[in-house]
Amino acid sequence: MPQGRTLPCALGVLAMFAGVELALLSIAPSRIKGGEKQSIGGPVHTVEPEFSTGESLLIQPRLGAPSLRAGWQELVEESRAAAAKGDSDTAIRLLEEAEAQAPQQAAALAEVAVQLEKCSAPARALKLWERIHQFGLSAGIYYSAADAKLNLLQAKATEDRSSDVLAGTKGAPLRFSKLTTKEQPGSSPQRRVFTLEVPVQRAGPLQIEVRDVSVQVQFFDQVNGRTLERTNAAIRWKWASAPVDWRDQSVETLEVDYHQAQNRSNNEERRYFGYVASVYYKDKLLDAKADPPRLGQQYPPARLLSRDAAP
Numbered sequence: 001m002p003q004g005r006t007l008p009c010a011l012g013v014l015a016m017f018a019g020v021e022l023a024l025l026s027i028a029p030s031r032i033k034g035g036e037k038q039s040i041g042g043p044v045h046t047v048e049p050e051f052s053t054g055e056s057l058l059i060q061p062r063l064g065a066p067s068l069r070a071g072w073q074e075l076v077e078e079s080r081a082a083a084a085k086g087d088s089d090t091a092i093r094l095l096e097e098a099e100a101q102a103p104q105q106a107a108a109l110a111e112v113a114v115q116l117e118k119c120s121a122p123a124r125a126l127k128l129w130e131r132i133h134q135f136g137l138s139a140g141i142y143y144s145a146a147d148a149k150l151n152l153l154q155a156k157a158t159e160d161r162s163s164d165v166l167a168g169t170k171g172a173p174l175r176f177s178k179l180t181t182k183e184q185p186g187s188s189p190q191r192r193v194f195t196l197e198v199p200v201q202r203a204g205p206l207q208i209e210v211r212d213v214s215v216q217v218q219f220f221d222q223v224n225g226r227t228l229e230r231t232n233a234a235i236r237w238k239w240a241s242a243p244v245d246w247r248d249q250s251v252e253t254l255e256v257d258y259h260q261a262q263n264r265s266n267n268e269e270r271r272y273f274g275y276v277a278s279v280y281y282k283d284k285l286l287d288a289k290a291d292p293p294r295l296g297q298q299y300p301p302a303r304l305l306s307r308d309a310a311p
Helices: 003-031 071-084 088-101 106-118 122-134 141-168
Strands: 174-176 180-183 193-202 213-223 227-230 234-239 251-259 270-281 284-291
Touching: 071 088, 071 106, 088 106, 088 122, 106 122, 106 141, 122 141, 174 270, 174 284, 193 213, 193 270, 213 234, 213 251
Parallel strands: none
Antiparallel strands: 174 193, 180 193, 193 251, 213 227, 213 270, 234 251, 270 284
16 A cells, blocks of 8 residues: 555544444443433443343243142042042042041141032041041131031931931830920020920820830030030929820920039039930830930930939
8 A cells, every 4th residue: 555545544444433433332322221321430320231021930930830739639639530520439539548648737627528528428528527626616617617517417417317216116106306495594605504395205196104214315515615525514304294194195395404503623614515315215215316416426325225324
């Protein structure tokens, strides 16, 4: 290149680079989100990079990914699927496995119990509801649910059992009519005072031998909100009319007075819970009633009355 043209070419190259640099500088501010133009020598601001507003797969589950479930819950789901296909045996077997794996928590046991009922396994469900009920008030709503379920399930069981008793005593001369409770003055939820009316009805034309009739009523209290025990209340009974012979009328009514004790020995708090009533003729059980019905399952009356136990 001729010597006279060296300087102009060099200046042209420098000018080109300067133009490119100025162009880049003019673009840079638009990439700084919320940034400000700074003069040379001014404070330096950190430029924060822009991120996508979409969910990050590093911290969010992937779309359609299965949620984590405990083994017993998976078994319950499999049981539901088997029941939907009509395979009850498999459904119940899976629920038995789920019961073995479920934690000893009211919520878990209740879920298994509900599914057992749907699979027509009320006896298995009843046992689970009884376990939940034993947790007491600490089980919260599951305690109330267990109490209601027990009454419903055991009412049916008691009804079936009563049917069996009556079937075995076809033509029995006596049976119960509807038992009723009448609250007395001074009665309260904490300290019950009431009269239980127990109507005993003659069921046929057979003349009743009064000395062979025995009516039993057992009362139960809930102790400290957890366990059931025979009552320590004062109990008195009398027949509503005399003579008691089922001759002039077909129904004779036994009146049983329950008077809750006031004392609380050894920090023991008792509340009335229920009763089991039974009627015998010639030492043979003819009929039985319980309130709540599950008491009749927990404390069933004997089929044959021992003379030692007869009043």
